[in-house]
Amino acid sequence: MQIYLPIAEVSINAFLLLGLGGVVGFLSGMFGVGGGFLITPLLLFIGVPPGVAVATGANQVVASSISGVLVQMKRKAVDFRMGLVLLGGGFAGSFIGVQVFAWMTALGQIDLFVQLSYVLFLGLIGGMMFMESARALLRARRAGAAAPIRRSHIHTWVHGLPLKMKFRASGLYISVLPPAAIGAAVGFLSAIMGVGGGFILVPAMIYLLGMPTRVVVGTSLFQIIFVTGFTTIMHAINSQTVDMLLAFLLILGGVIGAQIGARLSTRLKAEQLRILLAILVLTVSFKIALDLLLQPAELFTVTPGLLP
Secondary structure, eight states: OEEEETTTTEEEEHHHHHHHHHHHHHHHHHHOOOOHHHHHHHHHHTTOOHHHHHHHHHHHHHHHHHHHHHHHHHTTOOOHHHHHHHHHHHHHHHHHHHHHHHHHHHHTOHHHHHHHHHHHHHHHHHHHHHHHHHHHHHHHHHHTSOOOOOOSOOOOGGGGOSSEEEETTTTEEEESHHHHHHHHHHHHHHHHHOOOOHHHHHHHHHHTSOOOHHHHHHHHHHHHHHHHHHHHHHHHHHTOOOOHHHHHHHHHHHHHHHHHHHHHHTTSOHHHHHHHHHHHHHHHHHHHHHHHHSOOSOSOOOOTTSOO
């Protein structure tokens, strides 16, 4: 059943979009990620313009994050004070990212800019995840048990910076500068790539800030909700690239897929889940790089709004 997307200005099968949302939701439920770094490339593959894919993909991240943070709040596993500091930096980074996005759109280079960002960023993250997961699997096999887990509460140079604040839920007394900078980086990436940034935020909170794992996921989701929501609003105001019909179909499929993925994830070990996710990320990065290198079927395209 073909359905016309008014903002994207393309006709796509509705069941394909539902399935796409279901696949991303399934992966989100299995691997514990928001799925923003997957939904945007997949939308690009089926012909959705990059600007619309980035701005609309953030909607699904918001929906999945709200669902997750409600569960974490019931467990009292959210550090709201840390979340607000991350949020302040996230708003600043998101604002700058939206301006860069609008600037690249005006230059007519947004397609290339978004695709290059994904190739470089996903390639780097996927490579690091794959190597870490492969080493963990090898250590587990040699030792005959699970690989040792690095302790999160370790003092580093970050803890010696000024402007310190006490974060009671995390049991920390550290400077607000590192979490604000991390939040700004995630906000910038959210605006440029349509990602929630959880797969960067979570490791940074554990290994850089030294937060206990029990509050990391909930605090990350709390920040992601507002940053991706702010990003979506800014894109809607500045470039009018948010397609609500597309977002609705993706979210609907994602809700169903996430439930299935969450159940299946309990059958796999943590190291196996991480290496599967790394392979998936590298595959997406390779596909986008291939599209950039190969000659397209249509050599010339016209981007709406660039011509008088």
